[in-house]
Amino acid sequence: MTFSRRRFLQSATALAVLPKAVRASSTDLVARKAIQQIAPNGFPETPVWSYGGGVPGPEIRLAQGARLQRRLVNDLPQPTTIHWHGIRIDNAMDGVPGLTQDAVTPGEDFHYDFVVPDAGTYWYHAHNRSVEQVARGLYGPLIVEEAEPLDVDHDLTLMLDDWRLDPETAHIVDDFDNGHDQSHAGRLGNLVSVNGQFDPAFSVRSRDRLRLRLINASNARIYDLSLDGLVGRIVALDGMPLETPMRVEDSFPLAPAQRADLVVDVQARPDRVAGLVSREREGSFGLVRFTVSGQSARTGQPSIAPLPPNPLPMVTLDSAPIHRMTLQGGAMRWLESAHLGETLLSGRELAQLGRFWALNGYAERPQDPFLDAQRGSVHRIEFVNETAFPHAMHLHGHHFRLILADGRLGPWRDTVLVERGQTRQIALVADNPGDWLLHCHMLGHAASGMMSWFRVT
Structure with missing residues (x-):
């Protein structure tokens, strides 16, 4: 496998590194600048933003049902937060500035404390100015182990x-x-x-x-x-x-x-x-x-059995209302208009503000929730992609089941890929109270308009 300089795009922009010492315990997640060999040997090292000095951040492993406690210490020049992606946790711990907490300013800290209910593979990442902070390296793995480990080498x-x-x-x-x-x-x-x-x-x-x-x-x-x-x-x-x-x-x-x-x-x-x-x-x-x-001394390859299920709610589609979310805008399907707050702006005006996408006619997170659901109620959400690009739609605080083309229930997910021109339905049991973000996880799309939210009361 080879890599050459011609595979790099051309740019002259560089990132300065200004190390700064902080007081932190061994279990703290210190968001700070670091240097890492990202490119192949022979190329210079890369200045990154990291949790604790490396990318990815430290792997957090704990047992299903255990309590996770970590203090975020911000030693970066920007405010930041941590979102614990895919974990069905208390709303106050979800890490979304302006919705569940205030962003942690430089030099300050925030204590995250929650129980992990589901075994599986998850991750944590910055959720303020995510398009920049995640691209600079602010992420790490979160592994919740099953009670009985798999028989693997x-x-x-x-x-x-x-x-x-x-x-x-x-x-x-x-x-x-x-x-x-x-x-x-x-x-x-x-x-x-x-x-x-x-x-x-x-x-x-x-x-x-x-x-x-x-x-x-x-x-x-x-x-x-x-x-x-x-x-x-x-x-x-x-x-x-x-x-x-x-x-x-x-x-x-x-x-x-x-x-x-x-x-x-x-x-x-x-x-x-x-x-x-x-x-x-x-x-x-x-x-x-x-x-x-x-x-290996293994003499045969036994069949691969299913993992033990997590304690997820029962999904019944009978009488579940359908809520349509239309994905709009982007190149080749430019917005004619969309709302910023209560103001309706033209597509040209929105582009001048760096807003190229909309969800149901809003080019930013609207004041009112897309869905206001009673706790325990079941809802269908229909994503209709009218754009020329795919989008990875992510719901916070919940998993949902895909609804297959034949109407059967598919696997549980927290992020669904909706291809261009495609319509996909999901079934959501709104069982985790709070205000939850719903957005495209192409982070530049979220930053330029594809951001909404739902409420569970």
């Missing part, structure tokens, strides 16, 4: 991200408000990393069984992933176990913020290399290498 967390780096300095290109990105597919990088590294390698044996916890931390990139020298099944999506694990036959998509847990067996022979592969327009590229040395 390796349990590996793999956080996928793409970086837009200057080819000469390897600094992050500082164009987060780029109108072209925001009005098109979003901020796409020119280098893909896994766990903050380019082309990492793990040592395995032939016939080893692996649990791969895949997390897409990219701002906008949708991965089309396949396996090489590995065979297995997807056992969970967005942290929630599948009733029937899905065999990976060819490839599968992973949109921004989505997760997929795989249980795979190493089929590659000793002295060969297996891998996780990204399929792209110009060909397929290895993301992770598994160097095979020796052979």
